[in-house]
Amino acid sequence: MDYTIKPYESLGNITLGLHRNEIRKLLKEPNIEFYRNQFSKTPTDFFENLGLFIGYDEDFLCEAIEIVKPANPILFTIELLNLPYASVEEQIAEWDDGLEITYTGFTSYKFGVGVYAPNRDDSPNEVSESVIVFKKGYYD
16 A cells, blocks of 8 residues: 655544544554553554554653555655665765765654665665654654
């Protein structure tokens, strides 16, 4: 399914800041609820059929969405999980001169998006593993 990213606002029809109960009603799909690690204060919802991990703050408001296949996140015209990592990074870097690049991908604070590509150095022509969209202040 295609999901258009509106920076710091939404992924498709899922608005950042929406309550967990509303997201579950909206998506109408089974989900797996789990804690990502021992430091997690709230559980994450994984909608496997949609390729969406929804993260919540302590008030159960959506603060981030991690996207994996079969989902197709689109930022402007770029299909982030369908193009080679290197070309995605190159295009986003043209739009965001503050792009934070690491050995596993990049984060754009300008657009509220991160791309995870654990093999970026060895296999830059592979597609990325996941994308995250997040609300303002998520990484503060």
